[in-house]
Amino acid sequence: MKFKSPPVNSLSLDFITEFCIGLEKLENNRECRGVIFTSAVPNIFSSGLDITEMCGKSMEHYAEFWRAVQEMWLRLYGSNMVTVAAVNGSSPAGGCLIALTCDYRIMVENPKFVIGLNEAQLGIVAPFWFKDTFVNTVGHRVAERSLQLGSLHSASEAHRLGLVDELVPEVKLQEKAAAVMAQWLALPDHARQLTKSMMRKAVLDRLVAHREEDVQNFVNFISKESIQKSLRMYMEMLKKKKR
Numbered sequence: 001m002k003f004k005s006p007p008v009n010s011l012s013l014d015f016i017t018e019f020c021i022g023l024e025k026l027e028n029n030r031e032c033r034g035v036i037f038t039s040a041v042p043n044i045f046s047s048g049l050d051i052t053e054m055c056g057k058s059m060e061h062y063a064e065f066w067r068a069v070q071e072m073w074l075r076l077y078g079s080n081m082v083t084v085a086a087v088n089g090s091s092p093a094g095g096c097l098i099a100l101t102c103d104y105r106i107m108v109e110n111p112k113f114v115i116g117l118n119e120a121q122l123g124i125v126a127p128f129w130f131k132d133t134f135v136n137t138v139g140h141r142v143a144e145r146s147l148q149l150g151s152l153h154s155a156s157e158a159h160r161l162g163l164v165d166e167l168v169p170e171v172k173l174q175e176k177a178a179a180v181m182a183q184w185l186a187l188p189d190h191a192r193q194l195t196k197s198m199m200r201k202a203v204l205d206r207l208v209a210h211r212e213e214d215v216q217n218f219v220n221f222i223s224k225e226s227i228q229k230s231l232r233m234y235m236e237m238l239k240k241k242k243r
């Protein structure tokens with residue numbers, strides 16, 4: 001599955017809706033046993049949640065958007081398919097989350113590409129299920145420091161921390177992703193699927209049990225004037241950076 005929503009593959013409500021529909025189709029297709037996620041936009045895997053969806057909109061919109069984000073995560077983290085992230089560009093916040101939900105992450109070894117959960121830098125808080133997914137990948141200590149600092153790690157640092165499993169030159173990315181997929185698909189599906197489910201169940205169940213509460217927390221948090229101000233300033237900063 002190739003993300004193609006220029007300029008930066010931000011995860012808008014439309015993007016997420018289309019993504020979930022596409023994923024559901026693949027999940028229901030018995031001939032499809034695995035998916036490789038990558039980007040068709042040069043230098044960007046995904047810039048994370050579309051900030052404009054969280055800024056200056058109604059409470060109803062924030063709730064609808066957050067339900068869609070939850071749905072995307074539940075489908076991806078709970079997928080029965082083998083999922084491989086071929087990270088061919090920067091991948092902050094929600095973009096990093098997509099990579100973290102996969103079974104294996106391969107990143108292009110370009111020192112300009114960064115990845116991480118940088119929410120704290122925007123003055124917002126990564127929700128518990130982002131945090132849980134991160135902890136399950138890199139462990140508690142690395143996640144705690146990285147989340148508090150809102151760190152965006154270079155590809156080599158991300159590899160050192162275990163945030164990505166492998167680094168490759170750009171030209172080798174697709175070949176490597178296909179080789180990893182073949183290795184994972186060589187196992188019987190039922191054994192791999194049950195093992196994956198066992199490893200992830202507690203974290204998935206936690207969101208399912210608290211889904212509406214999480215939506216309310218998000219809506220209350222994001223609609224605070226202080227948070228709206230932080231997001232507006234962040235968007236301004238992104239625009240100024242270009243001038």
Ligand SMILES: CC/C=C\C/C=C\C/C=C\CC/C=C/CC(=O)SCCNC(=O)CCNC(=O)[C@H](O)C(C)(C)COP(=O)(O)OP(=O)(O)OC[C@H]1O[C@@H](n2cnc3c(N)ncnc32)[C@H](O)[C@@H]1OP(=O)(O)O
Nearest residue numbers: 010047048049050051052092093094124125127217218238
């Ligand atoms: C106590 C707590 C209780 C409860 C808490 C409950 C809930 C939790 C609450 C909130 C959690 C919300 C979670 C959010 C997760 C996210 O994903 S937030 C998004 C974070 N993303 C980023 O920080 C990335 C920002 N972008 C960049 O750093 C760069 O754009 C990037 C490196 C990706 C690419 O750089 P470059 O190629 O130079 O491109 P530009 O910077 O020039 O960008 C091009 C245009 O795209 C716009 N843009 C970039 N990113 C986004 C985005 N994420 N959303 C919307 N728009 C974006 C950028 O402004 C440019 O627009 P322009 O052309 O100027 O119009």
